[in-house]
Amino acid sequence: MLTFYDSKGLPNPDRVRIALEEKRVMDQVIVKQVDLWKGEHRTEAFKALNPSVTIPLIVLDDGTAISETTAITEYIDHTYPGISLTGRTPKERAVIHMMQRRGEQQIVDAIGAYFHHATPGFGPEIELNQNKAWGEAHLAKTLEGMRYFNDVLEQQPFIAGDGFSMADITVFTGLEFSETYPKVMVPVECTALLAWRARIGARQSCQGLTR
Template sequence: MKLYDFVLAPNPRRVRMFMAEKGLEIPSVQINLRQGEQFEAQFKQDNPGMIVPALLLDDGTLLTETMAICRYLDALHPTPALFGSTPKEQALVEMWSRRAELEGLAGAAEALRNAAPRFVNRAIPGPRDYAQIPALVERGKARVQAFFDDLENGLSGQAWLAGEHFSVADITAFVVVEFAVNIEEQPAARHVHIARWRAAVAARPSAAA
């Protein structure tokens, strides 16, 4: 196996935290997205989607999509459970993972990629160019703040997003909160549950991954 990684991007960080929680080490290659290494011919040939993270399996299959990589690693190494154990817990992990992605991470990406000069014509990652749409900057920030309100609500009265056990939903939500620094959005003082939970995630060794 070989992991295509970039240390400064949020989605690869999710995979690295997941691996750290499982105690896994996988040889990795850094693709420096800031220097445009994803556009280089060799990488494009290996990974036509031109995105990281991506996991190359020994049979030549290339897995893209953060959660597909995490599911693969989970199927091979089920302990500790990071996708939930009971049916209800599994569903709540999936629900919160989606909310963190579709509202939080998508909003933050929207705000960043439609504003920063380095993303001109690269408003969406991947092989195709998409023009920046300035109206998405404010909308993205509003979506991130809306996600913080939902997150605060979800964490009220319980240690972790899916209940008693730390899960991949906590990883994604934590990465959203950390990544939102890049769009100058952070949880507010009223988000007391987020503050408590964030400190608890940050104290886990995987947070350094």
């Protein structure tokens, strides 16, 4: 059975959990919750599995450990039948990849930099190299990203076009984290983004994300 090192309520592991839920395979997975506030990812045992010291991580039956969210979700999408999350044709795959990368850069990673550098983040024992100016710059980047995705969703129903994909999951989890932890809200004028978020949030896979 696949083992999934999770940390509920954080965007990158949430992306993996939603992908597993979309594939309806949570019952085929062993889930291990890792408390990042307690530094449980900084142990030597975890570092041996993932030298990047980040969650999510999956470990396959043969012992192969895979980190990096997009690598994990590619594995999940190609291992289990059902809905396609990363695209079927070369064009779909490229567009989803591109939009997902924009979602990471402009929302997930940007709000993460704000959280880690300009707020207490995971606390003083974990946040050892804070740079407030760097964090504040990423707050501005996040808000710019929200406006960019609002513009995208004024033109099309989903982040990567006509169908639901990993790109939706990525942006959705970034917004959930943003509003739950550093409390950065989607601007009210971003009506297309807010309407899309309500639609995505109604999916069964997206229920109960907070810790």
